[in-house]
Amino acid sequence: MKVIICGAGQVGASIARHLSSENNDVTVIDIATELAQRMDESHDVRGLVGHASHPDVLAEAGAADADMLIAVTHSDEVNMVACQVAHSVFGVPMRIARIRQHAYLKPEWKQLFAHEHMPISVIISPEIEVARGIARRLRLPGAFDMVPMAGGKVHLVGVHCTSRSPLLDTPLRRLTETFPELRAVVVAVFRDGRGFVPKGNDTLKLGDDIYFVSRTADIDTVVGMAGHRESVARRLVIVGGGNIGFNLARIVENEMPGVSLKIVEVNAARAEFISRSLQPSTVVLKGDGLDREVLEEAHAGRAETIVAVTNDDETNVFASLLAKQAGCQRAITLLNKSSYEPIIAALGINVVVSPGAVTVSSILRHVRRGRVAAVHTLGEGFGEVVEAEALETSRLVSAPLGKIGLPHGMLIGAIVRGDEVIIPNSQTKIQPHDRVIVMATANLVRKVERMFAVGLEFF
Template sequence: MRVVICGAGQVGTTIARHLATEGINVTVIDIDQEQVRRVDESYDVRGLVGHASHPATLQEAGARDADMLIAVTHSDEVNMVACQVAYSLFNVKRRIARLRHAGYLAQDKSGLYAAEHLPIDIIISPEIEIADSIARRLRTPGAFDRVPMAGGLVELLGIHSGADCAVVGRRFVEIAEDDDEARMAVLAVMRDGRCFIPDADDQLAAGDDIYVLARSEQVDAVVRAFGHRKQTARKVVIVGGGNVGLHLARKILREFSGIDVKLIERDQQRAGEAAREFGDAAIVLNGDALDRELLAEAQTGSADTIVAVTNDDEANIFVSVLAKQAGCKRAITLVNKSNYESLIPTLGIDAVVSPSAVTISTVLRHVRHGTIFALYTLREDFGEVVEAEIGEGSRLLRRPLDQLGLPAGMKIGAVVRDGVAIMPDETTKLEVGDHVVALVTYSYLRFAEALLGTRRRPFG
């Protein structure tokens, strides 16, 4: 398989690294010579300096033999033209573009991306993906992350264990199987900056962030098992009236009931436009969210959740800390720079959203094809939660799970058979056509594909 990636920023570079580890032939294009040099020297990929939308550059990158083009430069227009050139001149079968400007994403513009116009197969909008991700978190305040898998039959939950968590000190196998109404599979633990797949006899420690799989109807019970009460947010303050903030406010007003929404936007024109759009449905405040008087006017101290989604990482972090100090129950913070990751847990911020991680996970979901149906990235350096169909050639068929000899970097958390979600135990046997939801670390992805009997089907 051959892939051309346009853009050697954080997103393009990370996608290239993931694909290269799977033996995929990758070429990365960027106009920044230093960016290209770094990706060329750091990973088993080919770097090419040039304009990603220029036909000559794409030809030199091998577009004529490419199966896919992924356009994730900082320019929407370059991404669109690159897809057009890849289709019209080189017949690249699959074209993915990141588009950020709201004007390109409106419903009445959807016909623009047909093959006879602008041939883009998959449009990735980070702002919409981020807003959707935050909205899922608002539905389950006890979870810092929530991702539906297997058509919504099971859900991946990120849960924090505080010092007062009732199950701290217990073995993970006991936590997972203790209550039939709250069955779960513990897939990963994040502890002291390290991420690992726990053994059954490992114990939950105070301060752990864990990822578990649970049946969708048992999500609330699972969250309660860790001492988190289901308390849907009723007062939400959104800081930042850009694309993410507006998408989120619209989604809350459209899909949630009985929620008091306040939006703080520094730019006067943007604030005015938002106020006219939302009318009486939301309160829009114009000013600097770092102004304590404005935060008091927004009543952040009595808010259930503050969501900081400006374009300034530092502002997002500081306003989240100020709101928590004032009494806000929960802070969800947008952070672009990965070097802040180690700082965040010390500040009392409850959930962090990374635009690059959201985009990477979404792009990889569309790169994985054949019998891999869904994917969620757990940290850029750890692994993926995948949903895959068991094929005829799988070596995992018809033997109990405890006899499969799964590698250390793979854990099966759920099985879906005939539309029913099963939380497996050591006696569960897999059948052809089963969908499994599993965590696989990056070093074992190719091995896991072989075990599952998955196959890559050609694009087109």
């Protein structure tokens, strides 16, 4: 597949790494010479310096025979025009654009992106997706990650194993018989900075970060068995009133009644805007999230959760630490730089949110072939959890799971058949049109695509 990526920032670079590692033909365009050269030198991709929306630059990038254009520059307008040029001049079949400005996304303007106007195939809005993801974590405070799949019937949940967990040191193959109420599959374990897809004889250890797939109705039980009994926050402080903080505040107001909400925003004009736009019960403070007096005025020390979502990673980290030092129970921290992640747990930050990872996951859902409905990336290039529909000709429907011989690194987490959610075992047989949740390490993702795209003769 030939792909043009407009923008060599963190998101563009991450997508380029994903796609180039799967032997796709990838060209990355950026106006910054340094970023374009870094892509050219550091990855198996072509870096091109230029304006991503200019027809001559897109022509040089090979748009005439490209299969897909992914526009993720820092400018919404450049992303939109790049898609327009890719469609009108070069006929690129799939055009994905990141749109961050909320004004473009209001329902009353949806006709703007109709095929005959601004022909964008898929719009990615990371700020809204990040806000929704944080809201899900607020509803389940024991989890550091939570992703709905299969129309919300199942969830992928990330949780930290504490000393209170009865699951520790029990072989995974014996979990169901030992704990009949545990209706979940552990699909990935991160231990000492290394991720792996567990086998039946593996055990969970204190301090592991695990991902499990579970029926939505069983999430609280599973999280509790990992050792978590945290209560939902009733007092919440948001540091940063940008698009993420503003969208999160609106979700909290509309969907989490009874939560006392305070927002700290350093920009006076922005603080005034969000104060006018939110409910009177929401308190907006103009000030710096690194100022102890401002945090005290926001009663951050008495809040159950602080959410730090400014545009600056260092501000988010230190605001979180100051609030926890003052007595705040839990910190959810936005980080753009993945290089910080290895030290975050040691600092006492509970949840890290990566806008880049959210955007990459959203885009990969449309890049993946076959009947793929959703994709969630785990770790920095570790693997993906994929939701896809099983076809009549797929190898997956040929025999019970225990006899198919899935390679190590690939694991079935759940099967959704109509309204029924099946937590599989070796005797389970997938049927045509089942929705299947699959964990696959990065080297096996292409094989998952083929499983959901071709017939038995391929194998």
